[in-house]
Amino acid sequence: MIVLFAILVVALLGFGFLNPMWWVAAAVLIFGAFHYGRGGRGSRDQFGNSEYRGYRDYRDRQNRWDRRYRRQRQGRWNRQDRRDEQHHR
Secondary structure: OHHHHHHHHHHHHHHOOOOOHHHHHHHHHHHHHHHHHOOOOOOEEOOEEHHHHHHHHHHHHHHHHHHHHHHHHHHHHHHHHHHHHHHHO
8 A cells, every 4th residue: 555655656756757736736745645644533543443443442431430339320220120119019
């Protein structure tokens, strides 16, 4: 992929001697490669997609919350279940 990108940039720079618009196209490609290759908005992080990292962080926070408050909620549910059973008898 990098080799193809380098060949494309060199070709565009070469065509720039015929028409300066090719230099602009090469500059845009180089800018995009550096911007997105160094952690820009559309880049991928070390482990894959950066959106997945956000999802994974959310999931980890949710799991910590669930572990922390599970006992309290479970006790409340048990009390409500007992009340419901007594009410329906």
